[in-house]
Amino acid sequence: MPAAALKPKPTRKPMRTQSTARRPALLDSPYAPVEKRALPPGRPREWYVTHNRRLKAMRLAIALLDMGVYLPDQARNDRIRSAAETIGVHPPSETTCHMVRALMRYAR
Secondary structure, three states: OOHHHHOOOOOOOOOOOOOOOOOOOHHHOOOOOOOOOOOOOOOOHHHHHHHHHHHHHHHHHHHHHHOOOOOHHHOOHHHHHHHHHHHOOOOOOHHHHHHHHHHHHHOO
């Protein structure tokens, strides 16, 4: 038998998880929203529209996940719009609803 076959494999330490970490994870700290900054000037109007639409779609996707909607097929326009009402944002357009489903689809 070769000598390499007789050597025991080194044991790897398990990765620290939230429960075994010495310091509390950031998720354990109370939530404080990030300070808002002004958007960069000089971009075309369409860039700002798309940027805000993406932010809204992300907020809605997170709200749907919190409500127990995990699949894009479960997220119909009426359900997305009711989630928007729940979190206090204006009802999304067809394009934003489509973007929410795309985020849910590709985040898997």
